[in-house]
Amino acid sequence: MTKVLVVDDEPALVRTLSINLRARDYEVTHAFDxxxxxxxxxxxxxxVVVLDLGLPDIDGVDVIRRIRRTSELPIIVLSARHDSDDKVExxxxGADDYxxxxxxxxxxxxxxxxxxxxRTVSTPHADPVRTAHFALDFPERIALRDGAPMRLTPTEWHLLETLAIQPGRLVSQAELxxxxxxxxxxKDTHYLRVYVAGLRRKLEPDPAVPRYLLTDPGQGYRFNV
Structure with missing residues (x-):
């Protein structure tokens, strides 16, 4: 049975979510901070974690940051914050959804x-990628930058692998x-902008002038190796 952790400081909302999730055969635990x-x-x-950003003790973004130090657990952010900067942050x-x-x-x-x-779907693995700046082993989920280990989230791995399966091919935004x-x-193209920008910061020697993760404006992305 899939276990969902609901993190929110509103007891009524936690109760509603718990009832609806349990009715669909999820096991539910909860935390209020x-x-x-x-x-x-x-x-x-x-x-899976369903996480509110407005917690009484630790800001939800900091909770995400702490989870990502040790875990690839899927995180769905649930928040009353409508500011796009909060969503991007x-x-x-490392949140997977918002x-x-x-x-x-x-x-x-x-x-x-x-x-x-x-988290459970099995997809064909891309061949290992080695460049002058980084190396990616997709089956083993090992990433190195200048020889040093680098952590990528499950979503970052999936996005990179989808592009790397056919290097140089334009993959449309909708397909990605x-x-x-x-x-x-x-239609949620902002996800791609955020994740590609994050991957460029991790992989590119100059994120402002990318040489590996390329954008075809309005069309999609290519992985040039």
Whole structure:
């Protein structure tokens, strides 16, 4: 049974989410603050985290940052913050998805299903990539930058591998979104902008003048190796 950790300081919302998730055969645990959430992740090993950003003790973005130090656990951010900078920051720190309050329960449940599917789906692996600046071993999930280990999130790996399977080929925005995030995400192009920018910071010798992750404006992306 898939275990979902719901992290929010609104008891009524936690109760509503728990009822709806359990009705669909998810196992649900909950935490009302960031410290308890981090403890639950360490002790209970959930499969997915639904995380509010506005927690009473630790800011949700900092919770994401701490999770990503040790875990590739899928994180769906749930927040009343409508500012695009907050969304970008959460995704940039390693969140996999972002739902803004108020939200429809069907939408959130669809995002949870997509997060579980992304974690369990098996896709063909790209060949290892070695350049003058980095090396990527997709089957082993090993990344090196100038010989030093580098951490990539599951979403970053999936995005890179989707591009690296056919090096140099233009992959459309819709195709990338559908492959990495799933059906229904084809118009969420801001995800690509955030994740590609983050990967450029990690991989490119000069992120402002990329030589490996290339953009065809309005069309899609290429992985040039």
């Amino acid at each position: 960031g410290r308890t959430a981090l403890q639950c992740i360490a002790e209970d090993a959930p499969d 959460a995704l940039d720190e 739902v803004t309050k108020p939200f429809g329960m069907d939408e959130l449940l669809a995002r949870v299903r997509a997060a579980v599917r992304r 979104l559908r492959e990495v995030w799933g059906p229904g995400y084809e």
